[in-house]
Amino acid sequence: MSWVWLALSILSEVAGTLCLRASAGLQRRVWFIPVVISYTAAFLFLSRTLAAGMPLGVAYGLWAACGVALVCLLSRVIWKDSLTRRALIGIGCIVVGVILVEAG
Amino acid sequence: MSPRRILLLTGAIVAEVAATLMLRASVADPIWIPGVVVLYAAAFFILGLTQRLGMPLGAVYATWSASGVALVAVLGVVFFGELLSIGAIIGIAVIIIGVILVESGSSDDSGTPDDAGTPDGPVAPGSGYTEVTE
Numbered sequence: 001m002s003w004v005w006l007a008l009s010i011l012s013e014v015a016g017t018l019c020l021r022a023s024a025g026l027q028r029r030v031w032f033i034p035v036v037i038s039y040t041a042a043f044l045f046l047s048r049t050l051a052a053g054m055p056l057g058v059a060y061g062l063w064a065a066c067g068v069a070l071v072c073l074l075s076r077v078i079w080k081d082s083l084t085r086r087a088l089i090g091i092g093c094i095v096v097g098v099i100l101v102e103a104g
Numbered sequence: 105m106s107p108r109r110i111l112l113l114t115g116a117i118v119a120e121v122a123a124t125l126m127l128r129a130s131v132a133d134p135i136w137i138p139g140v141v142v143l144y145a146a147a148f149f150i151l152g153l154t155q156r157l158g159m160p161l162g163a164v165y166a167t168w169s170a171s172g173v174a175l176v177a178v179l180g181v182v183f184f185g186e187l188l189s190i191g192a193i194i195g196i197a198v199i200i201i202g203v204i205l206v207e208s209g210s211s212d213d214s215g216t217p218d219d220a221g222t223p224d225g226p227v228a229p230g231s232g233y234t235e236v237t238e
Contacts, residue, residue, distance in 0.1 A: 018161075024155060068166045075160070081162060090205025097195045098173050101192045101199065
């Protein structure tokens with residue numbers, strides 16, 4: 001069950017971050033509402049994940065690493081945000097590094 | 105990297121790290137909870153401001169998130185006497201390499217802010233928004 005909560009938490013976090021982008025730097029006020037709801041939901045789902053027995057390091061590592069990868073992927077698909085090959089390799093290193101820190 | 109980019113990213117990272125450390129401290133003493141809420145809100149707010157400069161979201165989010173993880177791990181040793189495993193130390197090194205690659209491989213205007221409103225739109229960046237967060 002903890003995996004379901006973690007998946008929901010990651011999806012909420014990614015949605016919140018994409019809404020930050022959609023708000024154009026908090027200038028489109030309508031997007032405030034989904035930003036706040038999404039991040040609040042992300043933290044609540046994360047606390048459910050921990051309550052369901054997943055260790056904090058594992059949960060937080062997967063949460064952060066999957067969040068980074070998904071945000072990168074989706075902002076590329078939705079807004080055609082261009083990232084250089086160097087930046088993409090860097091994001092790959094970051095995902096691996098975060099998992100190592102939290103699982104280590 | 106422009107000075108504004110460094111300032112915003114640093115501000116967002118510092119707020120998030122402080123919030124996460126307070127979250128840990130609040131387990132023992134709930135007096136920290138208001139600080140946790142305010143600082144997390146500040147972190148996401150500053151993160152939102154980075155989008156006003158048209159910084160690519162994937163790069164900004166990766167740098168912010170990973171720097172937070174690495175700093176919290178290091179400061180956990182300082183404030184809470186935690187120990188870092190070899191794997192965690194290697195992970196921190198890999199994160200640092202990743203952040204350098206991301207930040208040197210992306211520029212402020214490599215995003216496409218045009219379809220998400222003007223980056224320097226109606227409210228000038230740094231005009232009171234930054235005061236709120238500091």
